[in-house]
Amino acid sequence: MNLPAVALRGLCVLPKMAINFDVSRDRSKEAVQYAMLHGQKIFLVTQKSDKVEVPEEKDIYTVGVIADIKQMVKLPGGQMRVLAVGRTVARIMSMDTSGAYIDVEVEELETGIPEDTDEVTKEAMLRILKDELMKFLQSNQEISKEVSRALAKVGDIEELMEVTPIHMPFTLEEKQNILETLDFSERYALVVQLVTRENEVRRIRNELQAKVRSKVEKNQKDYVLREQMKVIREELGEDAQSDADMLAEKIEELSADDSVKEHLRKELSRFRMMSGAAAEAAVQRNYLDTMLSLPWNEGTEDRNDLKEAQKVLDRDHYGLEKVKERVLEYLAVRSVTGKGDAPILCLAGPPGTGKTSIAKSIAEALNKKYVRICLGGVRDEAEIRGHRRTYIGSMPGRLVAALTQAGVNNPVMLLDEIDKLGSDYKGDPSSALLEVLDGEQNSQFRDHYVEIPVDLSNVLFIATANDVNTIPDPLRDRLEIIEVNSYTENEKLHIATDFLIDKQMKKNGLKDGSLSISTGALKKIIHHYTREAGVRSLERKIGDICRKAVKEQLDKGRKVTRVTEQNLEKYLGREKLFFDPVNEKDEIGVVRGLAWTPYGGDTLEIEALLMPGNGKVQLTGQMGDVMKESAQLALSYARTLSEQFDLSEEFFEQHDIHLHIPEGAVPKDGPSAGITMTTAIVSAIGQKKVKANLAMTGEVTLTGRVLMIGGLKEKLLAAKMAGITNVLVPDKNKPDVDEMSAEITKGMNICYVSSMEQVLDAALVQ
Numbered sequence: 001m002n003l004p005a006v007a008l009r010g011l012c013v014l015p016k017m018a019i020n021f022d023v024s025r026d027r028s029k030e031a032v033q034y035a036m037l038h039g040q041k042i043f044l045v046t047q048k049s050d051k052v053e054v055p056e057e058k059d060i061y062t063v064g065v066i067a068d069i070k071q072m073v074k075l076p077g078g079q080m081r082v083l084a085v086g087r088t089v090a091r092i093m094s095m096d097t098s099g100a101y102i103d104v105e106v107e108e109l110e111t112g113i114p115e116d117t118d119e120v121t122k123e124a125m126l127r128i129l130k131d132e133l134m135k136f137l138q139s140n141q142e143i144s145k146e147v148s149r150a151l152a153k154v155g156d157i158e159e160l161m162e163v164t165p166i167h168m169p170f171t172l173e174e175k176q177n178i179l180e181t182l183d184f185s186e187r188y189a190l191v192v193q194l195v196t197r198e199n200e201v202r203r204i205r206n207e208l209q210a211k212v213r214s215k216v217e218k219n220q221k222d223y224v225l226r227e228q229m230k231v232i233r234e235e236l237g238e239d240a241q242s243d244a245d246m247l248a249e250k251i252e253e254l255s256a257d258d259s260v261k262e263h264l265r266k267e268l269s270r271f272r273m274m275s276g277a278a279a280e281a282a283v284q285r286n287y288l289d290t291m292l293s294l295p296w297n298e299g300t301e302d303r304n305d306l307k308e309a310q311k312v313l314d315r316d317h318y319g320l321e322k323v324k325e326r327v328l329e330y331l332a333v334r335s336v337t338g339k340g341d342a343p344i345l346c347l348a349g350p351p352g353t354g355k356t357s358i359a360k361s362i363a364e365a366l367n368k369k370y371v372r373i374c375l376g377g378v379r380d381e382a383e384i385r386g387h388r389r390t391y392i393g394s395m396p397g398r399l400v401a402a403l404t405q406a407g408v409n410n411p412v413m414l415l416d417e418i419d420k421l422g423s424d425y426k427g428d429p430s431s432a433l434l435e436v437l438d439g440e441q442n443s444q445f446r447d448h449y450v451e452i453p454v455d456l457s458n459v460l461f462i463a464t465a466n467d468v469n470t471i472p473d474p475l476r477d478r479l480e481i482i483e484v485n486s487y488t489e490n491e492k493l494h495i496a497t498d499f500l501i502d503k504q505m506k507k508n509g510l511k512d513g514s515l516s517i518s519t520g521a522l523k524k525i526i527h528h529y530t531r532e533a534g535v536r537s538l539e540r541k542i543g544d545i546c547r548k549a550v551k552e553q554l555d556k557g558r559k560v561t562r563v564t565e566q567n568l569e570k571y572l573g574r575e576k577l578f579f580d581p582v583n584e585k586d587e588i589g590v591v592r593g594l595a596w597t598p599y600g601g602d603t604l605e606i607e608a609l610l611m612p613g614n615g616k617v618q619l620t621g622q623m624g625d626v627m628k629e630s631a632q633l634a635l636s637y638a639r640t641l642s643e644q645f646d647l648s649e650e651f652f653e654q655h656d657i658h659l660h661i662p663e664g665a666v667p668k669d670g671p672s673a674g675i676t677m678t679t680a681i682v683s684a685i686g687q688k689k690v691k692a693n694l695a696m697t698g699e700v701t702l703t704g705r706v707l708m709i710g711g712l713k714e715k716l717l718a719a720k721m722a723g724i725t726n727v728l729v730p731d732k733n734k735p736d737v738d739e740m741s742a743e744i745t746k747g748m749n750i751c752y753v754s755s756m757e758q759v760l761d762a763a764l765v766q
Ligand code: ADP
Pocket: 316, 317, 318, 319, 320, 350, 351, 352, 353, 354, 355, 356, 357, 358, 464, 495, 499, 500, 534, 535, 536, 539
């Protein structure tokens, strides 16, 4: 059969399908016109690609549909609108594209169901396809009710096979495939498969959509609720929402681990729930602010340069050779082993000897930030660990506060006066500190206020103490103690000229060269205006002079102020005498002892008096327990000497002895006054005078042996200050004296003693 053909773009016509299409290409228009005149039959075939304007044989499929044109309308602009209905499937046998229209020779194809198919099979095929189709129609609102109803009524498999592809959203290729599959059962399988697949795709798509929708809806709902809350708050004149938003931004910007941020987000959402004016909102707000200002992951870059460290330590401190050496050793070990394992450095010594300032220099040398926590008088564990976040005034502990102040997680943290930690019923702060100083535990330090663990493992802790003996034992275990000793007068002089004067001049706004303090004046200040182991008062006195000088220069228009030994009184007032000078004459029962205190050395006079009585012993003058025992010991020893002094057997029963240490305001304890007390008592009972220009220190045993004592440097300095030149020292302490600088021992007559006999020999006037 020869027919005019129209190549369709993007359309595939199937039998029974009514289709409306516009024709614009000339050859197609010609074909339609020819068909209208010759029986209205036309061959409709699909073009493989939309893009081809003038299709040749290769550009079109070979199987198409013979269709009846039902209507043709000419549209303005030369186009034609055609309504056609597909009839039978046909294949192109030959094709002529040379004429005004495409002329094809086609052969009709047989596509019906084989004659011999039995009814049951037909029925089964019908039901299967219909089920799938119904499923599709139910889940698909796009297809109108009438179509659904009409499809539901179809009772013949052949008809259903024809109408199904018309209503299904199959692609062009799929439709063409159906068209070309001539065998009925094969075509049936294809159609069922396509419909089933379509159903599956729809099901999955619906599920996904539902998920997305519920998520979007929740966000939408939250958003609307938040906006509403904002409006309500605004109406109430509260402005917490914008606050919360600001906090939310800060949380996201915070450089911290995700776990921290997650915790903060939760806390923020709690804050959002609270009404802005409520007290608990203020607590919560405070909490968030505190947490945000903690340096979670902020840190400074360390400098591990020991040469630089040495330079900084030397630049800021005179002398202290041993201390510097040990600090450098400590830093060297630390740089090799890394953080954590190293013990904590503890600088121990009297006040004003530069402990704090060494710590500062260490921080500077390592390029670390420096913060100081003063532990003096801390009794409550909460001061270390913070208060739980239950009331308005609750705060984090001092460690966390110091960390916040430093702004980095790896500062040098000075634990000042660790020996003055107290403890009472509110808990033991030293146990909290123990955790802080333990390299294994402090990466997870728990502050009650902060709640989540804070990492302290990067912090370099340095402690200071005046008296190592009062540091709680477990704490002392963790510390590497470096002793910082008292300064000699000469050292003080150097420190003053090299450091303190410049420092104070700068502090008080004095220009270079506008103040000079003579060496003589400085010596006088050191000796007569201050009494200390360190240089703190000295620095203060120099500060006083600076202020006077500034005033003088402003008042009198002077350019330079010179302070000398002679005019010093004008600046500092009358000199004071701090030390008991040497006793003027030898006396019975009066002996000078030497004592060590956390604040430096001191001399103390011990007096013994014998009087008629009945064998009582009286001790006065704030003696500690150990000292009272020493007094008993001294008495027992003295009794053994009754023969030597020709005393009657009843002597001790007929006399009372009174032992006293004047200047009772300073509590004194320790065993080192042993030989002093014994000498005083022996002098009293034997009525022998004790040499005036003499001081002594040493522990004594019951049998009169002399044992070694500590703090000798401080004691000798104190003796020197008091102008005493003869000193009795236990011979076991000789190595200590050998180590001392010549400045201390110069002009001193040090006599080493090992027994009480030697002491008495040296002390009593024969
Ligand atoms: P501490 O912490 O031991 O009580 P500080 O470190 O506060 O003492 O020292 C008090 C003052 O004395 C500081 O101004 C310090 O710089 C100064 N100072 C102490 N020792 C020295 C020293 N060896 N060289 C220079 N200045 C010193």
